[in-house]
């Protein structure tokens with residue numbers, strides 16, 4: 169059977185910031201595909217370009233310093249980079265929803281939760297009166313917001329951080345998007361609530377066939393939630409494959425270092441621990457591999473010539489001079 173065509177094809181995306189210090193190549197040739205219902209995790213150290221990648225997909229890169237300078241973002245076959253601003257506003261929220269790192273910034277503190285969820289539902293479903301109210305309650309209940317009827321009249325500050333996160337997800341999912349972009353949606357939550365929240369997201373996602381791009385620092389979250397993982401370093405995807413492949417045979421020394429940090433720290437706190445050495449200055453990238461200065465497996469060529477992208481196994485690639493296919 170032929171593979172269904174992907175929901176999203178990102179092809180050689182480049183987003184640069186033009187500042188007094190020079191050109192920061194925040195996203196520098198990122199390519200990946202995503203199918204309906206699939207979850208792709210984006211991982212990597214702070215400053216590796218995860219958020220700018222997400223913002224580029226929905227054309228919300230902070231202007232005028234930031235600019236998408238190249239590539240294509242095909243969503244259901246249409247290039248989002250060629251759409252007008254008005255067309256993009258319709259895509260955002262209706263077909264592609266975002267959950268931001270801090271839910272307080274995406275909720276309006278002066279409006280009740282009921283009003284805010286209703287606005288989105290009314291905009292996208294053109295419902296009114298009782299059917300609108302029913303749809304709003306359904307959206308909140310779907311994310312297990314207890315006593316939804318009474319809580320409709322509450323303001324964001326009357327909810328806990330975890331509740332606010334669920335409310336902003338309810339808003340994101342109530343327009344029945346095809347794609348949800350969740351940029352570190354659980355960083356402000358404690359570990360138990362985190363797990364609950366991600367379980368809920370998974371249920372809702374499976375029921376509606378929503379594709380998810382999940383940005384996280386946490387390999388535990390990757391293991392439990394993602395079908396595939398893309399590891400970012402210095403604005404590039406340096407390794408990508410199914411979650412199992414990347415955990416079992418990491419092909420890039422950077423990924424191995426990240427995974428080593430995970431085991432060193434024990435399974436209790438599955439956060440990325442610092443890897444020795446500094447992340448590179450994206451405005452002054454060295455020739456060759458950007459990870460070379462920190463790489464324990466560095467060879468002479470690594471500092472001079474950009475590494476090839478090696479197919480480690482079917483559907484699994486790593487950009488490293490030392491990467492080789494897994495023996496099977």
Ligand SMILES: Nc1ncnc2c1ncn2[C@@H]1O[C@H](COP(=O)(O)OP(=O)(O)OP(=O)(O)O)[C@@H](O)[C@H]1O
Pocket residue numbers: 185187192194212213214215216217218219220221230233234450
């Ligand atoms: N508004 C901006 N102006 C100038 N440069 C920016 C701006 N936003 C981001 N950058 C640059 O883009 C790079 C990538 O930033 P991005 O926010 O995508 O990192 P990230 O991987 O999401 O990190 P974190 O894990 O800390 O959220 C940063 O190193 C920074 O230099």
Ligand SMILES: [Mg+2]
Pocket residue numbers: 218219220351
């Ligand atoms: Mg970020």
